[in-house]
Amino acid sequence: MIETKSMTTGRWLIAFACGAAAGAVAGIVTAPRSGKETRQQLRGFAQRMSRKARRLPQAMSESVDRMAQAGKDTFTDTYPRTAPRTTI
Numbered sequence: 001m002i003e004t005k006s007m008t009t010g011r012w013l014i015a016f017a018c019g020a021a022a023g024a025v026a027g028i029v030t031a032p033r034s035g036k037e038t039r040q041q042l043r044g045f046a047q048r049m050s051r052k053a054r055r056l057p058q059a060m061s062e063s064v065d066r067m068a069q070a071g072k073d074t075f076t077d078t079y080p081r082t083a084p085r086t087t088i
Helices: 005-030 035-082
Strands: none
Touching: 005 035
16 A cells, blocks of 8 residues: 555644643643542543544544645646647
8 A cells, every 4th residue: 555645644643642642641640639630630631532533524524625625726727827738
């Protein structure tokens, strides 16, 4: 399988997000709080991340659609100027 730049970027973003989440959890767990406070904080963090994760596919889809449209617009604007002229 050929890796493209977008695949590499996607993997990097996933790794970054996982690292950030792991760091946040490690910080919360090692913080000097009671067990109840820590559990409440972890629960809140998990709920926020869950909401963000549910929105992510839609946001990515919208971003891809915008990029695809921008590419089409650029091609449409550029192609007529760069197309070879034929004479008959």
